Amino acid sequence: MPERLQSLQEQLKKRSLEAILITHPANRYYLSGFDGSNGVLLIGSEEALLFTDFRYLEQAEKQSPHFKICPWKAKLADALNPYIATAGWDSLAFEEEQVTYSLYRELKEALPLELIPQKGLVEELRAVKSSTEVDSLRRGAAIMDQAFEYLLNLAKPGMSEQEVALELEYYLRRQGSGGPLFRYIVASGERGSLPHGIASEKRLAPGELVTVDFTGTFDSYATDMTRTFALGEPGARAREIYETVRLAHREACQKIKPGMTGIEADALARDLIEQAGYGEYFGHGLGHGLGLEVHEQPTLSPRSEAALVPGMVVTIEPGIYIPGWGGVRIEDMVLITSGGAESLTRCTRELVVI
Ligand SMILES: [Mn+2]
Numbered sequence: 001m002p003e004r005l006q007s008l009q010e011q012l013k014k015r016s017l018e019a020i021l022i023t024h025p026a027n028r029y030y031l032s033g034f035d036g037s038n039g040v041l042l043i044g045s046e047e048a049l050l051f052t053d054f055r056y057l058e059q060a061e062k063q064s065p066h067f068k069i070c071p072w073k074a075k076l077a078d079a080l081n082p083y084i085a086t087a088g089w090d091s092l093a094f095e096e097e098q099v100t101y102s103l104y105r106e107l108k109e110a111l112p113l114e115l116i117p118q119k120g121l122v123e124e125l126r127a128v129k130s131s132t133e134v135d136s137l138r139r140g141a142a143i144m145d146q147a148f149e150y151l152l153n154l155a156k157p158g159m160s161e162q163e164v165a166l167e168l169e170y171y172l173r174r175q176g177s178g179g180p181l182f183r184y185i186v187a188s189g190e191r192g193s194l195p196h197g198i199a200s201e202k203r204l205a206p207g208e209l210v211t212v213d214f215t216g217t218f219d220s221y222a223t224d225m226t227r228t229f230a231l232g233e234p235g236a237r238a239r240e241i242y243e244t245v246r247l248a249h250r251e252a253c254q255k256i257k258p259g260m261t262g263i264e265a266d267a268l269a270r271d272l273i274e275q276a277g278y279g280e281y282f283g284h285g286l287g288h289g290l291g292l293e294v295h296e297q298p299t300l301s302p303r304s305e306a307a308l309v310p311g312m313v314v315t316i317e318p319g320i321y322i323p324g325w326g327g328v329r330i331e332d333m334v335l336i337t338s339g340g341a342e343s344l345t346r347c348t349r350e351l352v353v354i
Pocket of ligand 1: 317331
Protein backbone atom coordinates (compact mmCIF):
# COMPACT_ATOMS: atom_id res chain seq x y z
CA MET A 1 0.00 0.00 0.00
CA PRO A 2 2.88 2.48 -0.39
CA GLU A 3 0.98 4.56 -2.96
CA ARG A 4 -1.99 4.95 -0.58
CA LEU A 5 0.34 6.03 2.19
CA GLN A 6 1.89 8.52 -0.18
CA SER A 7 -1.52 9.92 -1.15
CA LEU A 8 -2.34 10.42 2.53
CA GLN A 9 1.01 12.14 3.12
CA GLU A 10 0.20 14.50 0.23
CA GLN A 11 -3.17 15.24 1.84
CA LEU A 12 -1.45 16.02 5.15
CA LYS A 13 0.79 18.49 3.37
CA LYS A 14 -2.20 20.12 1.62
CA ARG A 15 -3.98 20.59 4.93
CA SER A 16 -0.74 21.77 6.63
CA LEU A 17 -0.82 18.88 9.09
CA GLU A 18 2.37 17.48 10.58
CA ALA A 19 1.07 14.04 11.46
CA ILE A 20 -2.12 12.05 11.96
CA LEU A 21 -3.29 9.26 14.21
CA ILE A 22 -5.46 6.73 12.34
CA THR A 23 -7.76 4.81 14.68
CA HIS A 24 -10.59 3.77 12.34
CA PRO A 25 -10.06 0.06 11.49
CA ALA A 26 -11.16 0.37 7.83
CA ASN A 27 -8.85 3.36 7.29
CA ARG A 28 -6.02 1.53 9.00
CA TYR A 29 -6.54 -1.53 6.81
CA TYR A 30 -6.75 0.62 3.67
CA LEU A 31 -3.42 2.32 4.40
CA SER A 32 -1.46 -0.53 5.93
CA GLY A 33 -3.08 -3.84 4.94
CA PHE A 34 -3.14 -4.85 8.61
CA ASP A 35 -6.49 -6.39 9.56
CA GLY A 36 -5.96 -7.42 13.19
CA SER A 37 -8.57 -6.38 15.74
CA ASN A 38 -6.27 -3.92 17.50
CA GLY A 39 -4.02 -1.38 15.84
CA VAL A 40 -3.37 2.32 15.36
CA LEU A 41 -1.33 4.12 12.71
CA LEU A 42 0.84 7.16 13.33
CA ILE A 43 1.72 8.84 10.05
CA GLY A 44 3.87 11.91 9.42
CA SER A 45 5.47 13.31 6.28
CA GLU A 46 8.32 10.77 6.62
CA GLU A 47 7.02 8.41 9.31
CA ALA A 48 4.72 5.39 9.03
CA LEU A 49 4.29 3.55 12.33
CA LEU A 50 1.84 0.81 13.28
CA PHE A 51 1.10 0.22 16.94
CA THR A 52 -0.35 -3.11 17.98
CA ASP A 53 -0.18 -5.55 20.85
CA PHE A 54 1.72 -8.80 21.34
CA ARG A 55 -0.98 -10.94 19.70
CA TYR A 56 -0.52 -9.26 16.33
CA LEU A 57 3.18 -8.36 16.09
CA GLU A 58 4.04 -11.20 13.70
CA GLN A 59 0.91 -10.70 11.58
CA ALA A 60 1.53 -6.94 11.34
CA GLU A 61 5.11 -7.48 10.17
CA LYS A 62 3.79 -9.68 7.36
CA GLN A 63 0.81 -7.57 6.34
CA SER A 64 2.38 -4.13 6.64
CA PRO A 65 5.92 -4.17 5.26
CA HIS A 66 5.87 -0.39 4.71
CA PHE A 67 5.23 0.37 8.36
CA LYS A 68 7.51 0.23 11.37
CA ILE A 69 5.76 -2.12 13.81
CA CYS A 70 5.72 -0.80 17.37
CA PRO A 71 4.55 -2.85 20.34
CA TRP A 72 1.82 -1.31 22.47
CA LYS A 73 1.27 -2.72 25.94
CA ALA A 74 -0.85 -0.57 28.21
CA LYS A 75 -1.83 3.00 27.34
CA LEU A 76 -1.68 4.10 23.72
CA ALA A 77 -0.40 7.53 24.74
CA ASP A 78 2.58 5.95 26.53
CA ALA A 79 3.45 3.94 23.41
CA LEU A 80 3.17 7.01 21.15
CA ASN A 81 5.12 9.45 23.32
CA PRO A 82 8.73 8.43 22.55
CA TYR A 83 8.07 8.49 18.79
CA ILE A 84 6.35 11.86 19.01
CA ALA A 85 9.29 13.28 20.96
CA THR A 86 11.75 12.01 18.32
CA ALA A 87 9.72 13.43 15.43
CA GLY A 88 9.48 16.81 17.15
CA TRP A 89 5.90 17.54 16.09
CA ASP A 90 3.95 20.43 17.61
CA SER A 91 0.59 19.03 16.64
CA LEU A 92 -1.14 15.77 15.84
CA ALA A 93 -4.34 15.34 13.82
CA PHE A 94 -6.87 12.71 14.84
CA GLU A 95 -10.06 11.31 13.32
CA GLU A 96 -12.77 13.23 15.11
CA GLU A 97 -15.55 10.81 14.21
CA GLN A 98 -13.58 7.80 15.42
CA VAL A 99 -11.83 8.76 18.67
CA THR A 100 -13.80 8.10 21.83
CA TYR A 101 -13.99 10.71 24.54
CA SER A 102 -11.90 8.57 26.86
CA LEU A 103 -9.12 8.13 24.29
CA TYR A 104 -9.21 11.85 23.55
CA ARG A 105 -8.81 12.63 27.26
CA GLU A 106 -5.94 10.14 27.54
CA LEU A 107 -4.12 11.67 24.57
CA LYS A 108 -4.75 15.23 25.73
CA GLU A 109 -3.37 14.54 29.20
CA ALA A 110 -0.30 12.59 28.09
CA LEU A 111 0.87 14.06 24.78
CA PRO A 112 2.84 17.32 24.76
CA LEU A 113 1.31 18.68 21.55
CA GLU A 114 -1.83 20.19 20.10
CA LEU A 115 -4.54 17.77 18.98
CA ILE A 116 -6.28 18.76 15.75
CA PRO A 117 -9.64 17.17 14.84
CA GLN A 118 -10.01 16.10 11.21
CA LYS A 119 -12.65 14.25 9.28
CA GLY A 120 -12.88 12.48 5.95
CA LEU A 121 -9.18 12.51 5.07
CA VAL A 122 -8.79 8.81 4.40
CA GLU A 123 -12.48 8.37 3.55
CA GLU A 124 -12.06 10.74 0.58
CA LEU A 125 -9.17 8.67 -0.74
CA ARG A 126 -11.16 5.46 -0.27
CA ALA A 127 -14.15 6.81 -2.20
CA VAL A 128 -12.39 6.45 -5.55
CA LYS A 129 -11.54 2.82 -6.23
CA SER A 130 -8.46 1.43 -7.97
CA SER A 131 -8.93 -1.16 -10.71
CA THR A 132 -7.99 -3.91 -8.24
CA GLU A 133 -10.67 -2.73 -5.84
CA VAL A 134 -13.22 -2.57 -8.67
CA ASP A 135 -12.28 -6.15 -9.62
CA SER A 136 -13.07 -7.32 -6.09
CA LEU A 137 -16.39 -5.46 -6.04
CA ARG A 138 -17.26 -6.82 -9.48
CA ARG A 139 -16.49 -10.39 -8.43
CA GLY A 140 -18.60 -9.97 -5.29
CA ALA A 141 -21.47 -8.44 -7.25
CA ALA A 142 -21.59 -11.41 -9.63
CA ILE A 143 -21.90 -13.77 -6.66
CA MET A 144 -24.70 -11.62 -5.21
CA ASP A 145 -26.59 -12.12 -8.50
CA GLN A 146 -26.13 -15.88 -8.17
CA ALA A 147 -27.30 -15.80 -4.56
CA PHE A 148 -30.54 -14.11 -5.56
CA GLU A 149 -31.12 -16.66 -8.36
CA TYR A 150 -30.48 -19.41 -5.83
CA LEU A 151 -33.04 -17.90 -3.47
CA LEU A 152 -35.70 -17.64 -6.18
CA ASN A 153 -35.40 -21.38 -6.67
CA LEU A 154 -36.16 -22.22 -3.09
CA ALA A 155 -38.33 -19.43 -1.61
CA LYS A 156 -41.87 -20.57 -1.00
CA PRO A 157 -44.84 -19.84 1.25
CA GLY A 158 -44.36 -21.25 4.73
CA MET A 159 -40.67 -20.46 4.93
CA SER A 160 -39.78 -17.98 7.66
CA GLU A 161 -37.98 -14.73 6.89
CA GLN A 162 -35.12 -15.96 9.07
CA GLU A 163 -34.79 -19.10 6.94
CA VAL A 164 -34.60 -16.92 3.82
CA ALA A 165 -31.81 -14.86 5.43
CA LEU A 166 -29.95 -17.99 6.47
CA GLU A 167 -30.14 -19.51 2.98
CA LEU A 168 -28.74 -16.35 1.44
CA GLU A 169 -25.93 -16.10 3.95
CA TYR A 170 -25.08 -19.78 3.68
CA TYR A 171 -24.91 -19.54 -0.09
CA LEU A 172 -22.63 -16.50 0.00
CA ARG A 173 -20.36 -17.98 2.66
CA ARG A 174 -19.97 -21.12 0.56
CA GLN A 175 -18.93 -18.91 -2.37
CA GLY A 176 -16.18 -17.37 -0.24
CA SER A 177 -17.90 -14.40 1.35
CA GLY A 178 -16.19 -13.26 4.54
CA GLY A 179 -19.53 -12.73 6.21
CA PRO A 180 -22.45 -10.34 6.37
CA LEU A 181 -21.92 -6.70 7.32
CA PHE A 182 -25.41 -6.22 8.66
CA ARG A 183 -28.25 -8.50 9.69
CA TYR A 184 -30.13 -9.33 6.52
CA ILE A 185 -33.34 -7.57 5.77
CA VAL A 186 -36.14 -9.92 4.79
CA ALA A 187 -39.42 -8.03 4.94
CA SER A 188 -42.52 -9.81 3.65
CA GLY A 189 -46.11 -8.63 3.28
CA GLU A 190 -46.92 -5.68 5.54
CA ARG A 191 -43.41 -5.82 7.05
CA GLY A 192 -42.17 -4.57 3.67
CA SER A 193 -42.98 -1.04 4.85
CA LEU A 194 -39.99 -1.29 7.22
CA PRO A 195 -37.01 -0.14 5.12
CA HIS A 196 -34.73 -1.95 7.60
CA GLY A 197 -37.02 -4.81 8.56
CA ILE A 198 -34.57 -7.40 9.89
CA ALA A 199 -35.63 -10.99 9.07
CA SER A 200 -38.14 -12.17 11.67
CA GLU A 201 -39.91 -15.42 12.51
CA LYS A 202 -42.81 -14.38 10.27
CA ARG A 203 -43.59 -16.92 7.58
CA LEU A 204 -43.94 -15.99 3.91
CA ALA A 205 -47.51 -16.17 2.62
CA PRO A 206 -48.99 -16.50 -0.89
CA GLY A 207 -49.56 -13.22 -2.73
CA GLU A 208 -47.00 -11.32 -0.65
CA LEU A 209 -44.16 -9.13 -1.83
CA VAL A 210 -40.85 -10.05 -0.20
CA THR A 211 -37.94 -7.60 0.01
CA VAL A 212 -34.49 -9.08 0.61
CA ASP A 213 -31.49 -6.81 1.26
CA PHE A 214 -28.27 -8.69 1.91
CA THR A 215 -24.48 -8.26 2.01
CA GLY A 216 -21.26 -10.16 1.77
CA THR A 217 -17.54 -9.40 1.67
CA PHE A 218 -15.16 -10.56 -1.03
CA ASP A 219 -11.44 -9.71 -0.72
CA SER A 220 -12.59 -7.53 2.22
CA TYR A 221 -14.88 -5.47 -0.07
CA ALA A 222 -18.55 -5.12 0.78
CA THR A 223 -21.38 -6.15 -1.49
CA ASP A 224 -24.94 -4.93 -1.03
CA MET A 225 -28.04 -5.72 -3.08
CA THR A 226 -31.83 -5.62 -2.72
CA ARG A 227 -34.65 -7.17 -4.69
CA THR A 228 -38.37 -7.39 -4.07
CA PHE A 229 -40.16 -10.43 -5.51
CA ALA A 230 -43.68 -11.81 -5.27
CA LEU A 231 -44.97 -15.16 -4.06
CA GLY A 232 -47.82 -15.61 -6.52
CA GLU A 233 -49.73 -12.78 -8.15
CA PRO A 234 -49.44 -9.74 -5.84
CA GLY A 235 -52.25 -7.63 -7.39
CA ALA A 236 -52.57 -4.37 -9.29
CA ARG A 237 -51.48 -1.98 -6.56
CA ALA A 238 -48.29 -3.96 -5.89
CA ARG A 239 -47.52 -4.01 -9.60
CA GLU A 240 -48.07 -0.26 -9.94
CA ILE A 241 -45.81 0.52 -6.98
CA TYR A 242 -43.18 -1.94 -8.15
CA GLU A 243 -43.17 -0.36 -11.61
CA THR A 244 -42.78 3.12 -10.11
CA VAL A 245 -39.69 1.99 -8.19
CA ARG A 246 -38.30 0.13 -11.21
CA LEU A 247 -38.61 3.17 -13.47
CA ALA A 248 -37.05 5.45 -10.83
CA HIS A 249 -34.20 2.97 -10.42
CA ARG A 250 -33.70 2.73 -14.19
CA GLU A 251 -33.75 6.51 -14.61
CA ALA A 252 -31.05 6.92 -11.94
CA CYS A 253 -28.88 4.10 -13.39
CA GLN A 254 -29.13 5.51 -16.91
CA LYS A 255 -28.52 9.17 -16.07
CA ILE A 256 -26.10 9.17 -13.14
CA LYS A 257 -22.68 10.41 -14.23
CA PRO A 258 -19.48 12.04 -13.02
CA GLY A 259 -19.73 15.70 -12.05
CA MET A 260 -23.23 15.31 -10.61
CA THR A 261 -23.64 16.01 -6.92
CA GLY A 262 -25.25 13.48 -4.59
CA ILE A 263 -28.28 15.78 -4.52
CA GLU A 264 -28.64 15.72 -8.32
CA ALA A 265 -28.22 11.94 -8.50
CA ASP A 266 -30.81 11.45 -5.76
CA ALA A 267 -33.26 13.72 -7.61
CA LEU A 268 -33.16 11.50 -10.73
CA ALA A 269 -35.16 8.84 -8.92
CA ARG A 270 -36.92 11.04 -6.38
CA ASP A 271 -38.58 13.25 -9.00
CA LEU A 272 -40.21 10.22 -10.67
CA ILE A 273 -41.43 8.79 -7.37
CA GLU A 274 -42.85 12.20 -6.39
CA GLN A 275 -44.58 12.59 -9.75
CA ALA A 276 -46.22 9.21 -9.23
CA GLY A 277 -47.57 10.48 -5.90
CA TYR A 278 -45.37 8.40 -3.60
CA GLY A 279 -42.81 11.05 -2.58
CA GLU A 280 -43.63 10.86 1.12
CA TYR A 281 -43.02 7.09 1.08
CA PHE A 282 -39.42 7.37 -0.13
CA GLY A 283 -37.85 8.67 3.05
CA HIS A 284 -34.21 7.66 2.65
CA GLY A 285 -31.43 8.69 0.28
CA LEU A 286 -30.90 7.11 -3.13
CA GLY A 287 -27.66 5.36 -2.22
CA HIS A 288 -24.25 5.21 -0.60
CA GLY A 289 -20.66 4.40 -1.39
CA LEU A 290 -19.47 0.84 -1.05
CA GLY A 291 -15.97 -0.45 -0.37
CA LEU A 292 -14.20 -1.67 2.75
CA GLU A 293 -17.36 -0.57 4.55
CA VAL A 294 -20.91 -1.20 3.45
CA HIS A 295 -21.80 2.46 3.95
CA GLU A 296 -19.06 4.90 3.01
CA GLN A 297 -18.42 7.99 0.90
CA PRO A 298 -20.01 9.29 -1.25
CA THR A 299 -23.64 9.64 -0.20
CA LEU A 300 -26.44 10.13 -2.73
CA SER A 301 -29.12 12.08 -0.87
CA PRO A 302 -30.93 15.43 -0.82
CA ARG A 303 -28.16 16.69 1.49
CA SER A 304 -25.03 15.48 -0.28
CA GLU A 305 -23.16 18.23 -2.13
CA ALA A 306 -20.05 16.24 -3.03
CA ALA A 307 -19.62 15.53 -6.75
CA LEU A 308 -19.29 12.07 -8.27
CA VAL A 309 -15.98 10.98 -9.81
CA PRO A 310 -15.17 8.02 -12.10
CA GLY A 311 -14.07 5.05 -10.00
CA MET A 312 -16.61 5.58 -7.25
CA VAL A 313 -18.85 2.60 -6.49
CA VAL A 314 -22.28 3.45 -5.11
CA THR A 315 -25.60 1.78 -4.55
CA ILE A 316 -28.73 2.96 -6.31
CA GLU A 317 -31.66 1.91 -4.17
CA PRO A 318 -34.95 3.77 -4.47
CA GLY A 319 -37.89 2.37 -2.52
CA ILE A 320 -41.51 2.99 -1.59
CA TYR A 321 -42.70 2.01 1.89
CA ILE A 322 -46.35 2.29 2.85
CA PRO A 323 -47.22 1.62 6.51
CA GLY A 324 -49.88 -1.04 6.88
CA TRP A 325 -49.44 -2.19 3.30
CA GLY A 326 -45.83 -3.10 2.51
CA GLY A 327 -42.97 -1.93 0.35
CA VAL A 328 -40.64 -2.32 -2.62
CA ARG A 329 -36.93 -1.59 -3.04
CA ILE A 330 -34.51 -2.32 -5.88
CA GLU A 331 -30.80 -1.90 -5.14
CA ASP A 332 -27.81 -2.37 -7.38
CA MET A 333 -24.08 -1.76 -6.99
CA VAL A 334 -23.00 0.72 -9.63
CA LEU A 335 -19.57 1.85 -10.83
CA ILE A 336 -19.28 5.49 -11.90
CA THR A 337 -17.41 5.53 -15.22
CA SER A 338 -16.09 8.39 -17.33
CA GLY A 339 -19.23 8.36 -19.49
CA GLY A 340 -21.90 7.45 -16.93
CA ALA A 341 -22.27 4.31 -14.89
CA GLU A 342 -22.09 0.54 -15.11
CA SER A 343 -24.18 -1.72 -12.93
CA LEU A 344 -22.07 -4.41 -11.22
CA THR A 345 -25.07 -6.39 -9.96
CA ARG A 346 -27.15 -7.43 -12.93
CA CYS A 347 -29.93 -9.84 -12.07
CA THR A 348 -33.35 -8.93 -13.34
CA ARG A 349 -35.15 -5.82 -12.11
CA GLU A 350 -38.47 -6.94 -13.53
CA LEU A 351 -40.94 -8.17 -10.92
CA VAL A 352 -40.28 -11.87 -10.45
CA VAL A 353 -43.41 -13.82 -9.47
CA ILE A 354 -42.69 -17.29 -8.13
MN1 LIG B 1 -27.53 -0.43 0.61
